[in-house]
Amino acid sequence: MWPYPRIVAHRGGGKLAPENTLLAMQCGLQYGFRGVEFDVMLSKDGVPVLMHDPEFGRTVAGKGNVADSTAAQLLMMDAGSWFDPRFSNVKVPDYESIFRYCYQHGIWMNVEIKPVPGHEEETGHVVAQATARMLKELQNEPQTSATLSSPVVRSPLFSSFSFTALTCAKQSAPEIARGYLLDEYECNWLSSLEKLEARALHTNHKYLTTTWAKEIKAAGYGLFCYTVNEIERAREILSWGVDGFCTDRLDLIPPDLA
Ligand code: G3P
Ligand code: MG
Secondary structure, three states: OOOOOOEEEEOOOHHHOOOOOHHHHHHHHHOOOOEEEEEEEEOOOOOEEEOOOOEOOOOOOOOOEHHHOOHHHHOOOEOOOOOOHHHOOOEOOEHHHHHHHHHHOOOEEEEEEOOOOOOHHHHHHHHHHHHHHHHHHHHOOOOOOOOOOOHHHHOOEEEEOOHHHHHHHHHHOOOOEEEEEEOOOOOOHHHHHHHHOOOEEEEEHHHOOHHHHHHHHHOOOEEEEEOOOOHHHHHHHHHOOOOEEEEOOOOOOOOOOO
Protein backbone atom coordinates (compact mmCIF):
# COMPACT_ATOMS: atom_id res chain seq x y z
CA MET A 1 0.00 0.00 0.00
CA TRP A 2 1.17 3.53 -0.88
CA PRO A 3 0.56 5.76 2.14
CA TYR A 4 1.87 8.92 0.44
CA PRO A 5 0.19 11.46 -1.82
CA ARG A 6 -0.32 10.05 -5.29
CA ILE A 7 0.57 13.18 -7.23
CA VAL A 8 3.59 15.17 -6.17
CA ALA A 9 4.94 18.55 -7.27
CA HIS A 10 8.34 18.06 -8.93
CA ARG A 11 11.12 20.28 -7.53
CA GLY A 12 8.49 21.97 -5.38
CA GLY A 13 6.49 23.93 -7.92
CA GLY A 14 7.16 22.20 -11.22
CA LYS A 15 7.30 24.67 -14.09
CA LEU A 16 5.44 27.36 -12.16
CA ALA A 17 8.18 28.56 -9.82
CA PRO A 18 11.98 28.59 -9.53
CA GLU A 19 12.81 24.96 -8.72
CA ASN A 20 14.03 23.79 -5.32
CA THR A 21 13.23 27.04 -3.50
CA LEU A 22 10.88 28.01 -0.71
CA LEU A 23 8.78 29.85 -3.29
CA ALA A 24 8.40 26.57 -5.19
CA MET A 25 7.12 24.76 -2.08
CA GLN A 26 4.66 27.59 -1.44
CA CYS A 27 3.52 27.38 -5.05
CA GLY A 28 2.93 23.61 -4.77
CA LEU A 29 0.86 24.14 -1.67
CA GLN A 30 -1.11 26.94 -3.30
CA TYR A 31 -2.06 24.56 -6.12
CA GLY A 32 -3.29 22.02 -3.58
CA PHE A 33 -0.33 19.62 -3.70
CA ARG A 34 0.29 17.86 -0.39
CA GLY A 35 3.49 16.21 -1.59
CA VAL A 36 6.70 17.62 -3.06
CA GLU A 37 9.87 16.21 -4.52
CA PHE A 38 13.10 18.17 -4.23
CA ASP A 39 16.84 17.62 -4.67
CA VAL A 40 19.46 17.84 -1.93
CA MET A 41 23.26 17.99 -2.19
CA LEU A 42 26.07 19.03 0.13
CA SER A 43 28.02 22.26 0.24
CA LYS A 44 31.82 22.25 0.61
CA ASP A 45 31.39 22.41 4.38
CA GLY A 46 28.92 19.54 4.45
CA VAL A 47 25.63 21.43 4.75
CA PRO A 48 22.66 19.99 2.80
CA VAL A 49 21.15 22.53 0.41
CA LEU A 50 18.47 22.31 -2.25
CA MET A 51 20.09 22.17 -5.66
CA HIS A 52 19.68 20.02 -8.74
CA ASP A 53 22.84 20.76 -10.72
CA PRO A 54 26.31 20.29 -9.24
CA GLU A 55 27.57 23.19 -11.37
CA PHE A 56 26.42 26.79 -11.54
CA GLY A 57 25.11 28.30 -14.74
CA ARG A 58 21.48 27.26 -14.99
CA THR A 59 19.54 28.08 -11.80
CA VAL A 60 22.28 30.21 -10.26
CA ALA A 61 24.41 32.51 -12.37
CA GLY A 62 28.14 32.35 -12.87
CA LYS A 63 30.87 29.76 -12.93
CA GLY A 64 31.67 27.40 -10.09
CA ASN A 65 30.09 24.46 -8.39
CA VAL A 66 28.32 23.41 -5.25
CA ALA A 67 31.06 21.16 -3.87
CA ASP A 68 33.57 24.03 -3.89
CA SER A 69 31.25 26.57 -2.25
CA THR A 70 30.46 26.95 1.43
CA ALA A 71 26.89 26.99 2.67
CA ALA A 72 27.29 30.68 3.54
CA GLN A 73 28.18 31.40 -0.09
CA LEU A 74 25.42 29.21 -1.53
CA LEU A 75 22.64 30.54 0.66
CA MET A 76 23.29 34.07 -0.56
CA MET A 77 22.91 33.09 -4.20
CA ASP A 78 20.03 34.24 -6.35
CA ALA A 79 18.06 31.14 -7.38
CA GLY A 80 15.10 33.04 -8.82
CA SER A 81 16.27 35.38 -11.60
CA TRP A 82 16.81 32.60 -14.14
CA PHE A 83 13.09 31.90 -13.85
CA ASP A 84 11.89 35.49 -13.74
CA PRO A 85 13.81 38.70 -12.95
CA ARG A 86 11.06 39.54 -10.44
CA PHE A 87 12.36 36.71 -8.24
CA SER A 88 15.91 37.95 -7.79
CA ASN A 89 15.39 37.91 -4.00
CA VAL A 90 14.70 34.15 -4.00
CA LYS A 91 17.77 32.42 -2.57
CA VAL A 92 19.18 28.90 -2.56
CA PRO A 93 17.63 27.34 0.56
CA ASP A 94 19.21 25.03 3.06
CA TYR A 95 17.54 21.65 3.50
CA GLU A 96 16.70 22.27 7.12
CA SER A 97 14.55 25.36 6.47
CA ILE A 98 12.63 23.62 3.68
CA PHE A 99 12.15 20.46 5.71
CA ARG A 100 10.71 22.46 8.59
CA TYR A 101 8.46 24.47 6.27
CA CYS A 102 7.05 21.35 4.61
CA TYR A 103 6.59 19.45 7.86
CA GLN A 104 4.83 22.36 9.52
CA HIS A 105 2.55 22.92 6.52
CA GLY A 106 1.55 19.28 6.15
CA ILE A 107 3.48 18.66 2.94
CA TRP A 108 4.88 15.17 2.45
CA MET A 109 8.44 15.11 1.15
CA ASN A 110 10.20 12.94 -1.39
CA VAL A 111 13.76 13.97 -0.61
CA GLU A 112 15.96 13.12 -3.56
CA ILE A 113 19.51 12.67 -2.32
CA LYS A 114 21.58 13.95 -5.22
CA PRO A 115 25.24 13.66 -4.33
CA VAL A 116 27.90 15.53 -6.20
CA PRO A 117 29.91 12.72 -7.85
CA GLY A 118 32.49 11.44 -5.37
CA HIS A 119 30.45 12.54 -2.33
CA GLU A 120 27.88 9.73 -2.31
CA GLU A 121 28.66 8.28 1.11
CA GLU A 122 28.95 11.58 2.93
CA THR A 123 25.75 12.92 1.35
CA GLY A 124 23.73 9.82 2.23
CA HIS A 125 24.88 9.89 5.84
CA VAL A 126 24.56 13.64 6.39
CA VAL A 127 21.10 13.98 4.85
CA ALA A 128 19.79 10.96 6.74
CA GLN A 129 21.23 12.11 10.07
CA ALA A 130 19.89 15.66 9.62
CA THR A 131 16.47 14.29 8.73
CA ALA A 132 16.30 11.93 11.70
CA ARG A 133 17.31 14.76 14.03
CA MET A 134 14.72 17.18 12.61
CA LEU A 135 11.95 14.58 12.77
CA LYS A 136 12.71 14.00 16.41
CA GLU A 137 12.69 17.72 17.17
CA LEU A 138 9.50 18.39 15.22
CA GLN A 139 7.65 15.48 16.76
CA ASN A 140 8.06 17.16 20.14
CA GLU A 141 6.47 20.37 18.90
CA PRO A 142 2.69 20.79 19.26
CA GLN A 143 0.76 19.57 16.21
CA THR A 144 -1.32 22.11 14.32
CA SER A 145 -4.31 21.64 12.01
CA ALA A 146 -1.81 21.52 9.13
CA THR A 147 0.28 18.67 10.53
CA LEU A 148 -0.12 15.48 8.52
CA SER A 149 -2.14 13.03 10.58
CA SER A 150 -0.14 9.87 9.99
CA PRO A 151 3.41 9.53 11.34
CA VAL A 152 4.28 7.52 8.21
CA VAL A 153 3.51 10.49 5.98
CA ARG A 154 5.10 13.00 8.34
CA SER A 155 8.31 11.13 7.64
CA PRO A 156 9.82 11.74 4.20
CA LEU A 157 10.88 9.15 1.69
CA PHE A 158 14.47 9.31 0.48
CA SER A 159 15.14 8.53 -3.14
CA SER A 160 18.38 8.50 -5.07
CA PHE A 161 19.98 7.29 -8.27
CA SER A 162 22.99 6.54 -6.07
CA PHE A 163 22.85 3.07 -4.57
CA THR A 164 25.77 4.04 -2.33
CA ALA A 165 24.04 7.15 -0.99
CA LEU A 166 20.89 5.18 -0.19
CA THR A 167 22.93 2.45 1.48
CA CYS A 168 24.50 5.08 3.73
CA ALA A 169 21.10 6.68 4.39
CA LYS A 170 19.87 3.26 5.46
CA GLN A 171 22.80 2.87 7.83
CA SER A 172 22.29 6.30 9.38
CA ALA A 173 18.47 6.33 9.53
CA PRO A 174 17.09 2.87 8.79
CA GLU A 175 13.61 3.90 9.92
CA ILE A 176 13.20 6.44 7.08
CA ALA A 177 11.75 4.91 3.92
CA ARG A 178 13.81 4.58 0.76
CA GLY A 179 13.01 4.51 -2.95
CA TYR A 180 15.62 3.48 -5.50
CA LEU A 181 15.70 5.65 -8.62
CA LEU A 182 16.39 3.99 -11.95
CA ASP A 183 16.14 5.92 -15.16
CA GLU A 184 15.35 2.74 -17.07
CA TYR A 185 15.04 -1.00 -16.64
CA GLU A 186 17.97 -2.79 -15.04
CA CYS A 187 17.94 -6.55 -14.72
CA ASN A 188 19.12 -6.49 -11.10
CA TRP A 189 16.42 -4.05 -9.93
CA LEU A 190 14.88 -6.52 -7.50
CA SER A 191 18.11 -7.45 -5.75
CA SER A 192 18.96 -3.73 -5.42
CA LEU A 193 15.59 -3.06 -3.76
CA GLU A 194 16.12 -6.03 -1.45
CA LYS A 195 19.61 -4.89 -0.44
CA LEU A 196 18.38 -1.39 0.25
CA GLU A 197 15.28 -2.67 2.05
CA ALA A 198 13.54 -0.13 -0.09
CA ARG A 199 9.87 0.67 -0.01
CA ALA A 200 9.59 1.62 -3.66
CA LEU A 201 11.14 1.76 -7.05
CA HIS A 202 11.16 5.19 -8.71
CA THR A 203 11.57 5.30 -12.45
CA ASN A 204 11.18 7.35 -15.60
CA HIS A 205 7.66 6.75 -16.89
CA LYS A 206 8.99 6.89 -20.46
CA TYR A 207 10.72 3.55 -20.09
CA LEU A 208 8.15 1.82 -17.89
CA THR A 209 6.34 -1.13 -19.46
CA THR A 210 3.20 -2.84 -18.24
CA THR A 211 5.20 -6.03 -17.71
CA TRP A 212 7.78 -4.37 -15.50
CA ALA A 213 5.08 -2.47 -13.58
CA LYS A 214 3.34 -5.79 -12.85
CA GLU A 215 6.60 -7.37 -11.68
CA ILE A 216 7.35 -4.50 -9.31
CA LYS A 217 3.86 -4.62 -7.83
CA ALA A 218 3.87 -8.43 -7.62
CA ALA A 219 7.14 -8.23 -5.67
CA GLY A 220 5.35 -6.01 -3.13
CA TYR A 221 7.07 -2.69 -3.82
CA GLY A 222 5.68 0.77 -4.35
CA LEU A 223 6.08 2.19 -7.84
CA PHE A 224 6.63 5.91 -8.37
CA CYS A 225 7.30 7.63 -11.70
CA TYR A 226 8.85 10.86 -12.85
CA THR A 227 8.05 13.26 -14.51
CA VAL A 228 4.54 12.95 -15.92
CA ASN A 229 3.26 16.09 -17.58
CA GLU A 230 0.31 14.87 -19.63
CA ILE A 231 -3.00 13.91 -18.14
CA GLU A 232 -3.67 11.00 -20.52
CA ARG A 233 -0.28 9.49 -19.76
CA ALA A 234 -0.93 9.97 -16.05
CA ARG A 235 -4.19 8.03 -16.32
CA GLU A 236 -2.51 5.32 -18.37
CA ILE A 237 0.30 4.59 -15.92
CA LEU A 238 -2.08 4.77 -12.96
CA SER A 239 -4.12 2.06 -14.70
CA TRP A 240 -0.93 -0.05 -14.80
CA GLY A 241 -0.74 0.03 -11.00
CA VAL A 242 1.66 2.96 -10.58
CA ASP A 243 1.21 4.27 -7.05
CA GLY A 244 2.32 7.83 -7.56
CA PHE A 245 4.22 10.23 -9.77
CA CYS A 246 5.65 13.70 -9.79
CA THR A 247 4.70 16.37 -12.27
CA ASP A 248 5.92 19.73 -13.52
CA ARG A 249 2.44 20.66 -14.73
CA LEU A 250 0.70 21.75 -11.57
CA ASP A 251 -1.56 23.80 -13.78
CA LEU A 252 -2.68 20.78 -15.86
CA ILE A 253 -2.72 17.79 -13.53
CA PRO A 254 -4.89 18.18 -10.44
CA PRO A 255 -3.41 16.79 -7.22
CA ASP A 256 -6.56 14.70 -6.72
CA LEU A 257 -6.68 13.29 -10.26
CA ALA A 258 -9.13 10.36 -10.23
O1 G3P B 1 12.99 12.16 -8.27
C1 G3P B 1 12.52 12.14 -9.56
C2 G3P B 1 13.23 13.10 -10.48
O2 G3P B 1 13.35 14.33 -9.84
C3 G3P B 1 14.56 12.61 -10.93
O3 G3P B 1 15.15 13.40 -11.89
O4 G3P B 1 16.75 15.08 -12.64
O5 G3P B 1 14.47 15.79 -12.01
O6 G3P B 1 16.07 15.07 -10.26
P1 G3P B 1 15.64 14.90 -11.68
MG1 MG C 1 14.79 15.21 -8.51
